[in-house]
Amino acid sequence: MLELYHHGSSVCAAKVRFALAEKGVGVDQSHYIDILAGEQFTDEYRAINPKAVVPSLVHDGKILNESTVICEYIDDEFSGPDLIPSDAYGRAQMRMWTKAVDEQLHPACGELTFVCCHRHIVLRLPREKLEEFLESTPDQSVTSKWKARKQEIVREGFSAPGIGDTIGLYYDYLVKMNEVLLQQKWLAGDGFSLADIGLAPYVNRLDMLSMPGMWSGRLLGVERWFSAIKARPRFKEVFLDWCPEKLTDDLKEFGTQSWPEVKTIIGL
Numbered sequence: 001m002l003e004l005y006h007h008g009s010s011v012c013a014a015k016v017r018f019a020l021a022e023k024g025v026g027v028d029q030s031h032y033i034d035i036l037a038g039e040q041f042t043d044e045y046r047a048i049n050p051k052a053v054v055p056s057l058v059h060d061g062k063i064l065n066e067s068t069v070i071c072e073y074i075d076d077e078f079s080g081p082d083l084i085p086s087d088a089y090g091r092a093q094m095r096m097w098t099k100a101v102d103e104q105l106h107p108a109c110g111e112l113t114f115v116c117c118h119r120h121i122v123l124r125l126p127r128e129k130l131e132e133f134l135e136s137t138p139d140q141s142v143t144s145k146w147k148a149r150k151q152e153i154v155r156e157g158f159s160a161p162g163i164g165d166t167i168g169l170y171y172d173y174l175v176k177m178n179e180v181l182l183q184q185k186w187l188a189g190d191g192f193s194l195a196d197i198g199l200a201p202y203v204n205r206l207d208m209l210s211m212p213g214m215w216s217g218r219l220l221g222v223e224r225w226f227s228a229i230k231a232r233p234r235f236k237e238v239f240l241d242w243c244p245e246k247l248t249d250d251l252k253e254f255g256t257q258s259w260p261e262v263k264t265i266i267g268l
């Protein structure tokens with residue numbers, strides 16, 4: 001019995017859906033947790049995921065958290081195409097990328113997504129609900145200081161301290177990916193791997209925010225790679241179909257509104 005707890009705009013959840021799809025594994029039960037409505041904060045869900053974040057995978061009663069770990073588990077546990085390189089250097093390259101995502105790119109993505117889009121969505125909540133939503137975030141969540149940082153970004157938007165550095169760091173990752181992708185087909189070598197699965201949601205996030213201007217016609221390695229990602233047979237189902245229409249529209253609309261500011265920050 002395989003159960004997935006996930007959300008439509010969660011990059012980490014998309015990563016796990018992508019790994020399952022590439023491996024050809026179906027889930028028996030899908031639990032949609034609306035993280036913009038605070039459904040991650042219930043006692044029931046926190047018994048599964050104490051950080052109150054998605055995704056979680058439950059396999060025959062065994063709880064698995066942390067999307068990078070879950071993806072490796074999926075590759076280890078199920079038959080299907082290998083998603084981990086067979087050689088030691090390939091595996092090391094793959095893990096350099098997935099480690100960078102966990103340590104730097106994902107925290108930056110939480111901030112970029114909130115400042116460009118999600119703050120506008122949660123600011124629609126009635127005042128009391130908004131306060132409850134912001135207060136419910138555990139200190140140890142998306143990052144070790146996510147509660148305070150989320151509050152700051154929701155309240156101050158682009159004026160929140162350090163937002164420029166965050167967006168600069170995100171863009172620097174595209175540049176680093178580009179350098180590699182100009183030399184080789186996939187991020188960890190010649191074969192598609194968990195490195196590509198791990199990074200794809202972060203480029204797709206920018207795409208859904210209508211910010212392909214960061215790489216289109218500029219970072220040709222990333223452009224080629226992302227076209228190849230979009231051409232994977234299950235891309236639409238994994239990345240687009242799980243995102244509710246209203247949320248897709250919000251990402252597009254608020255992303256488009258934020259683009260001039262983002263563009264200025266990264267100096268394009």
Ligand SMILES: N[C@@H](CCC(=O)N[C@@H](CS)C(=O)NCC(=O)O)C(=O)O
Nearest residue numbers: 010011012035053054066067068142
């Ligand atoms: N390190 C965790 C991070 C998970 C995470 O940050 N999930 C986000 C969505 S991508 C979330 O659930 N956020 C809830 C919130 O902001 O309250 C993983 O890789 O699974």
